[in-house]
Structures are given as structure tokens and as C-alpha cells.
Amino acid sequence: MRTTICEMFGVDFPIFAFSHCRDVVAAVTNAGGFGVLGAVAYSPEQLDTELTWIDERVGGRPYGVDVLVPGRIDSSVTDLGTRLADAIPQRHRDFVTHLFGKYGLDAREPLPVSLSAYADEVGRRVTAEGAGGLIDVALRHPIRLIASALGPPPPEMADKARAAGVPVAALVGTVEHARRQVAAGVDVVVAQGTEAGGHTGEISTMVLVPQVVDAVDVPVLAAGGIADGRQMAAALALGAEGVWCGSVWLTTEEAETPPSVRDKMLSAASSDTVRSRCRTGKPARQLRSAWTQEWDEAPESPGALPMPLQLLLAEGAMAGINRAAERGDPGARELAGYFVGQVVGQLNQVKPARRVVHDMIEEFASAVARMRAVTHDDAPAVPGGISFPPEDVEGRETTEV
Amino acid sequence: MRTTICEMFGVDFPIFAFSHCRDVVAAVTNAGGFGVLGAVAYSPEQLDTELTWIDERVGGRPYGVDVLVPGRIDSSVTDLGTRLADAIPQRHRDFVTHLFGKYGLDAREPLPVSLSAYADEVGRRVTAEGAGGLIDVALRHPIRLIASALGPPPPEMADKARAAGVPVAALVGTVEHARRQVAAGVDVVVAQGTEAGGHTGEISTMVLVPQVVDAVDVPVLAAGGIADGRQMAAALALGAEGVWCGSVWLTTEEAETPPSVRDKMLSAASSDTVRSRCRTGKPARQLRSAWTQEWDEAPESPGALPMPLQLLLAEGAMAGINRAAERGDPGARELAGYFVGQVVGQLNQVKPARRVVHDMIEEFASAVARMRAVTHDDAPAVPGGISFPPEDVEGRETTEV
Numbered sequence: 028m029r030t031t032i033c034e035m036f037g038v039d040f041p042i043f044a045f046s047h048c049r050d051v052v053a054a055v056t057n058a059g060g061f062g063v064l065g066a067v068a069y070s071p072e073q074l075d076t077e078l079t080w081i082d083e084r085v086g087g088r089p090y091g092v093d094v095l096v097p098g099r100i101d102s103s104v105t106d107l108g109t110r111l112a113d114a115i116p117q118r119h120r121d122f123v124t125h126l127f128g129k130y131g132l133d134a135r136e137p138l139p140v141s142l143s144a145y146a147d148e149v150g151r152r153v154t155a156e157g158a159g160g161l162i163d164v165a166l167r168h169p170i171r172l173i174a175s176a177l178g179p180p181p182p183e184m185a186d187k188a189r190a191a192g193v194p195v196a197a198l199v200g201t202v203e204h205a206r207r208q209v210a211a212g213v214d215v216v217v218a219q220g221t222e223a224g225g226h227t228g229e230i231s232t233m234v235l236v237p238q239v240v241d242a243v244d245v246p247v248l249a250a251g252g253i254a255d256g257r258q259m260a261a262a263l264a265l266g267a268e269g270v271w272c273g274s275v276w277l278t279t280e281e282a283e284t285p286p287s288v289r290d291k292m293l294s295a296a297s298s299d300t301v302r303s304r305c306r307t308g309k310p311a312r313q314l315r316s317a318w319t320q321e322w323d324e325a326p327e328s329p330g331a332l333p334m335p336l337q338l339l340l341a342e343g344a345m346a347g348i349n350r351a352a353e354r355g356d357p358g359a360r361e362l363a364g365y366f367v368g369q370v371v372g373q374l375n376q377v378k379p380a381r382r383v384v385h386d387m388i389e390e391f392a393s394a395v396a397r398m399r400a401v402t403h404d405d406a407p408a409v410p411g412g413i414s415f416p417p418e419d420v421e422g423r424e425t426t427e428v
Numbered sequence: 429m430r431t432t433i434c435e436m437f438g439v440d441f442p443i444f445a446f447s448h449c450r451d452v453v454a455a456v457t458n459a460g461g462f463g464v465l466g467a468v469a470y471s472p473e474q475l476d477t478e479l480t481w482i483d484e485r486v487g488g489r490p491y492g493v494d495v496l497v498p499g500r501i502d503s504s505v506t507d508l509g510t511r512l513a514d515a516i517p518q519r520h521r522d523f524v525t526h527l528f529g530k531y532g533l534d535a536r537e538p539l540p541v542s543l544s545a546y547a548d549e550v551g552r553r554v555t556a557e558g559a560g561g562l563i564d565v566a567l568r569h570p571i572r573l574i575a576s577a578l579g580p581p582p583p584e585m586a587d588k589a590r591a592a593g594v595p596v597a598a599l600v601g602t603v604e605h606a607r608r609q610v611a612a613g614v615d616v617v618v619a620q621g622t623e624a625g626g627h628t629g630e631i632s633t634m635v636l637v638p639q640v641v642d643a644v645d646v647p648v649l650a651a652g653g654i655a656d657g658r659q660m661a662a663a664l665a666l667g668a669e670g671v672w673c674g675s676v677w678l679t680t681e682e683a684e685t686p687p688s689v690r691d692k693m694l695s696a697a698s699s700d701t702v703r704s705r706c707r708t709g710k711p712a713r714q715l716r717s718a719w720t721q722e723w724d725e726a727p728e729s730p731g732a733l734p735m736p737l738q739l740l741l742a743e744g745a746m747a748g749i750n751r752a753a754e755r756g757d758p759g760a761r762e763l764a765g766y767f768v769g770q771v772v773g774q775l776n777q778v779k780p781a782r783r784v785v786h787d788m789i790e791e792f793a794s795a796v797a798r799m800r801a802v803t804h805d806d807a808p809a810v811p812g813g814i815s816f817p818p819e820d821v822e823g824r825e826t827t828e829v
Contacts, residue, residue, distance in 0.1 A: 028802055201699060202773070221622075222632035230698045231623035231632040233653030233662060234770040238698065252634030261634060261662035263802060264795045297631045297639065298602055369635040372603070394665045395799045401431055401664060402796050 041269025200228025256390020442670025601629025657791020
């Protein structure tokens with residue numbers, strides 16, 4: 028295929044695969060797409076190990092890294108100076124303890140009341156300082172893209188990437204954000220609709236993408252609602268140069284999605300997601316679960332904390348919940364969940380990531396062929412194959428395309 | 429163009445235009461599309477007048493009628509037996525009076541405290557009985573489609589339409605509803621995404637349409653997020669046989685949108701809509717306004733009543749608000765609003781409806797041409813023009829499409 032994006036990144040297919048799993052990243056890159064490793068879960072040392080693993084497998088084919096850099100951190104958090112975990116109010120810790128009790132989590136599972144150095148470090152990674160360390164590591168590998176999932180990337184990030192000749196991409200949910208990102212020097216805009224998994228705005232992909240395409244002069248990838256080739260064709264029809272997919276990889280063979288969560292995804296309908304602050308502190312689409320319902324609807328819920336405090340609290344709790352769920356604990360299975368988009372309703376089968384790419388391209392080709400047929404593309408004569416009926420009522424001109 | 433829908437309805441372009449304005453309906457039908465008149469605002473006698481007007485202008489070209497038939501009416505409403513307006517609690521009337529005072533509505537505007545025979549009649553029209561009268565009138569005209577905007581059409585409606593040889597369409601927001609509608613005998617499903625104006629579900633068009641196409645064996649129209657030819661091309665890429673558009677006609681020359689509301693629409697961004705119960709009692713996307721903010725966010729708000737009581741109350745109030753807004757009353761302009769989808773961000777110019785149709789088709793043809801170029805469609809050799817890179821890592825087969 029040829030789009031600006033294919034030429035810019037040297038890929039066969041303009042399919043960008045966001046995943047926290049190195050196996051998915053390598054598989055998609057090797058299938059002709061472009062894998063993007065979500066780096067937030069790693070320390071700089073771990074990230075170095077993951078990228079080395081990928082380098083050894085992709086034979087120089089292109090891949091990238093995504094860091095989660097919030098544009099603003101709540102000042103009450105950064106002003107503390109010491110351990111982020113200390114900023115989590117007792118009332119919120121107590122609510123998690125209450126949930127663990129209410130859902131009968133196995134007593135072997137330590138309650139997440141002391142949030143530990145682990146949580147503290149995860150929290151630091153989503154600060155500008157923490158993300159900076161990850162970016163330095165990433166740029167020592169032959170990456171071909173750095174993406175920023177939240178807000179404009181810090182100027183240092185753009186500067187470092189530019190010095191290394193690595194393009195920068197940013198996810199946006201509004202036209203205004205897209206303009207701001209391009210003004211901040213971003214090379215590729217990912218226009219992400221509300222139907223996407225993870226942090227999203229409120230505007231749908233169908234509405235957002237053409238407006239972003241019209242507003243900026245850099246290539247646009249479409250994200251949100253894209254898990255098959257018909258949706259990829261729709262994204263390109265809207266004016267995008269390629270697609271950015273996340274949810275579809277979560278049920279691939281290569282993904283490290285906890286089995287209990289993967290099973291929920293395989294059986295979920297598109298109406299089984301919710302956009303909630305209860306996992307990170309910012310609105311993020313995820314599976315509806317006892318966790319989301321309790322935080323969002325229970326009268327005793329203290330409400331979500333700001334980013335990154337809610338992320339710390341939720342990830343600390345989810346680590347325990349997932350362990351308990353894998354042991355078969357029914358209450359833990361009710362609480363377990365993960366970020367996923369509305370396309371979860373289409374994910375009914377575990378497939379290799381390479382097969383997902385190939386199926387998507389085959390369906391894409393079929394969709395394009397179908398659209399050619401709709402426009403009488405086999406008929407000769409009229410350019411474009413479409414003629415308008417004569418104007419016989421209001422006396423306006425006849426137009427031919 | 430040729431799709432199943434084009435053949436089924438004898439139209440040049442599979443563009444269905446939902447509008448409450450007969451001028452829009454006639455203009456779109458005469459431009460090669462298919463106009464659908466929203467009948468809820470009319471009495472049976474008025475509807476007869478409107479359809480006669482259309483018949484005299486479209487020269488036998490196809491058009492249809494849309495009725496608003498809720499699948500269920502709150503029993504506390506229908507059990508009253510007498511006047512629907514009497515079922516509106518004093519607390520809700522008082523809140524409207526409070527809003528009229530707070531926003532300084534001109535004293536010449538009578539407060540909507542006694543909701544009158546007008547409201548009572550509007551209410552009756554959205555009951556099964558009321559809609560039945562409209563359907564009888566519609567079937568005496570050469571209509572080619574009856575659409576039901578809410579829930580499965582009552583069996584009497586489907587039976588009458590079938591006896592008259594008129595296909596029935598229904599709007600759906602989930603796959604489950606699509607299956608239920610087809611089981612109830614519907615001939616065309618309109619899969620409507622959450623980004624649409626008016627009554628909508630939560631699933632986006634991008635996600636909903638392919639799932640509905642796979643689930644039912646009748647033609648599917650896509651609705652929600654469609655106001656230009658790129659979006660129409662996307663809809664067809666998703667597997668729809670055509671598009672159903674509502675919002676885009678609201679800013680056409682022919683529309684009867686109140687000028688103050690039209691001006692708001694022309695300057696609104698896609699983020700300026702909200703899905704709220706405050707206008708009809710069911711979640712409906714509309715312009716964000718002082719009306720939506722007060723009902724949804726003010727501490728003193730009594731909350732929306734069930735359909736159709738909230739519709740009565742809101743339409744009664746809006747009639748006064750619109751009159752005051754047209755006199756230039758600034759508070760009334762803050763309160764004024766109307767149903768519209770997220771595409772409102774694209775509506776920046778008043779155009780004739782015929783021009784909207786032609787622009788859409790021209791953009792559609794360009795989008796299809798662009799997609800052909802992406803797939804190397806001019807290159808010979810490989811069928812479909814796409815080949816996959818060799819599998820050199822995991823040892824799986826090479827696939828060619």
C-alpha cells in the first residue's frame with residue numbers, strides 16, 4: 028500500500044499497533060505494520076531489555092515507543108516532593124480495602140493499604156521527569172517513532188527526538204488539541220475517537236478524523252473503533268493516512284492480557300465498556316466491571332483521585348485482583364478489568380497478531396473493491412462514474428462529477 | 429451509484445435525509461436522494477397538508493415519513509387516561525418558571541405553567557395510538573418508506589405498511605436491537621451511532637455499523653457522524669448500503685431552524701453537544717445550552733421526567749424561549765437549543781439542500797479514488813494490488829491478497 032505514512036515509516040501497511048507487550052510489537056512490525064511499545068509499565072532498565080529483545084527479532088524493520096506524559100500534573104501531587112503514594116488519602120485506601128472485603132478476596136492477597144515502592148515508581152514514570160528517563164533509553168535503540176499519549180509532549184522530549192531524527196506522534200481527541208500539538212512540533216497526529224480504549228475524549232472517530240485532517244498539515248492516523256479491515260477502510264475514507272489500533276491486540280496469542288480479563292473481552296459486547304476516571308484519574312474507556320461500578324455508582328465511593336494518584340491506587344489494587352482472579356477467586360473476577368475500546372464486541376477469537384494484520388488488509392482490499400463497484404467504476408464514460416439527475420424543480424444547474 | 433438500497437428505493441444516491449421540514453424533504457428527493465419527513469410535530473390533518481405539498485413537487489420521486497413511536501410508554505403516564513399535561517409534577521413546572529425568571533425572559537412571554545391542549549396533543553402523538561393516526565394519513569400518500577425512530581414499531585404499524593407495500597425502517601443503537609427489529613419484520617435497519625443528534629445509544633457509528641451489517645440480513649443504513657462525502661464513503665466502507673443524515677440539513681437554506689439556534693449551530697464545535705434526557709425524557713444528543721446545563725447540573729434541578737412528559741414540558745417551554753430569542757432576548761438565546769449531532773462542528777455555512785447532496789457525492793467519489801490509489805490500483809500483477817512481506821521470523825506462510 029502507499030500512503031504518506033507508508034513512505035515516511037517504510038512500512039507495507041499503515042497499521043500502527045499500540046501494545047504493552049513486546050511480542051505483539053515485534054509480530055506486527057514483522058507482518059508489515061508498525062509496532063509501538065507502551066513504555067509506562069517499565070523502568071528504564073526494563074525498557075532497555077524489552078527494546079533489545081525487539082531489536083533482535085525485527086531485523087531492522089521499523090517500530091516505536093509510546094510514553095504517557097501528562098501535559099499537567101496536579102500541583103498538589105508534585106509539590107509533595109517525597110513519595111507519591113503518601114499523597115493518597117486514607118479514605119480512598121479504605122474504599123479499596125472495603126471492596127476487597129465486599130468481594131471476598133482471598134486472605135492470602137495482601138490488601139493494598141501500603142502502596143509500596145512499586146506504586147511509587149510507577150507513579151514517577153508518568154511525571155515529566157520519569158518519562159524523560161524512558162525517552163533517553165528509547166533513543167539509544169533504532170526506534171522510528173516516539174508517541175505521547177496525553178497532552179503535548181514536553182519540549183525536552185520533542186527536542187531530544189528531533190536531535191535523534193525520530194518523528195514524534197501525539198494522540199488527540201479534539202481539533203484544538205491537534206492544532207496545539209502541531210504547533211508544539213509534532214510530526215504525526217493520532218486522532219482518537221471516544222470509542223477507543225484508554226484515555227479518550229468525547230468526539231467519535233467518524234466526526235473527529237475529517238476535522239483533524241482539515242486542520243493540520245501533518246499526516247493523521249485514525250484511532251478508536253478500528254479492529255477490522257472495513258474500519259481501516261473507513262478511516263482512510265475519512266482522510267487518515269493510516270490507523271492506530273490498541274484493543275485488537277489484547278486478544279491475540281502474543282498478548283499478556285490476564286486470562287480472566289481476556290475471557291471477559293472475548294465474551295463482551297460493545298456496550299460493556301465505560302469511560303471512567305476510576306482507573307487512572309482521567310477519563311479512560313475500559314471494561315465495565317465491579318471496580319468501575321463501585322467507584323462510579325456506589326454511594327460510599329470517595330470518587331476518583333487525580334492522575335497519577337488514582338493510577339497508583341488502582342494499579343496496586345489490580346495487581347492483587349488479577350493474582351486472585353487467576354487463582355479462580357470469583358469476587359476478584361468480578362473486579363478485574365482493563366482498558367479496551369468499544370470494538371471489544373468484535374473480539375471473539377484468539378488469533379496470532381500476524382493473522383490480525385493480514386485479515387485486516389484482506390478486508391480492506393474487499394471494502395475498496397466493494398466501493399469501486401458502488402460507484403459504477405467498471406462503467407466507462409463519466410469521470411468518476413457518477414452523474415446527477417437533471418434539476419427539474421428548482422431550476423438549478425446539473426452537476427456531473 | 430448502485431447499492432441494494434438504490435435499487436430498492438429507486439434513488440440515484442443512497443442518501444436519506446431526515447427532516448421536519450417539507451422543503452428539505454422535497455429538495456433532497458429531487459436531488460437524487462430520499463427525503464424522510466419527521467411527522468411528530470404534526471397533527472394528522474397537518475401531515476396530510478405537508479405530504480400533499482411534497483407530492484406536488486417531487487413528480488413521483490421517492491420519499492418517506494418518520495414517526496416517533498416509543499416501544500414502551502411509562503405506565504404512570506398512560507394509566508392516567510386523561511390529559512398527559514396533568515401528569516407533569518408541580519416541581520418540574522416550577523423549575524421551568526424558575527429558569528424563565530433566572531434568564532430574564534421577557535414578561536410578554538407567558539410562563540408555561542398551564543401546558544394547554546397544545547402540549548397535550550403533542551404528547552398524544554408519541555403514543556402508539558397517536559402515531560397510528562399519522563401512519564394512516566401517511567399511507568394515503570405515495571410514500572415509499574415508514575421509519576420508526578424509537579424501539580420496534582408496533583405490530584399494527586408494520587402490518588398496515590406491509591398491506592400497503594411500503595417498507596418499514598427502524599433506527600437502532602445496538603446489535604441486539606437490530607436483531608429484534610428484524611425479527612419484528614423491519615425491512616431496513618438504520619444503525620445509528622452515539623454521535624448522532626436526537627435519541628442515541630452509546631456505541632459509535634464506526635463500531636456499530638459493521639456489527640449490525642454482520643448480524644442482520646436486511647440492508648443497513650449508517651447514521652451518526654455523517655455530513656460530508658468522506659463520512660459517507662466511510663459508512664459504505666463499514667458495510668452500510670447508504671447513509672441516513674439529519675443534522676446536516678438543519679443549516680440548509682430550506683430548513684426552518686430558528687435563526688438563533690441556526691447561528692449557534694454554525695459557530696458550534698463538535699464538543700458543544702451533549703447527550704441528555706432534559707429535552708424528551710430519553711437520552712438525546714443536542715446543543716449544549718443553558719437549558720441542558722441547568723437540568724443536568726444545577727443542584728435545584730428536579731431531574732428529567734420520563735418520555736413523553738419531559739418532551740411536553742420542554743417543547744412547551746422551548747416554544748416560548750424561541751419566540752423570545754427571535755426578539756433578541758439574551759437570556760432566551762442562552763436557553764435555546766435543538767437536537768444535533770457531533771457533526772455540528774462541520775456545519776459552518778448555509779447551503780441549499782441540493783448543494784449538500786451534490787457536495788457529498790463529489791467528496792464521496794474523491795474518497796473512493798483516493799482509496800484506489802492507496803491500494804496501488806493502477807499497478808498490474810497482484811490481484812487486489814497488495815502483497816504481504818515474506819514471513820521470516822515465525823515461519824508462517826506468506827499470504828497474498
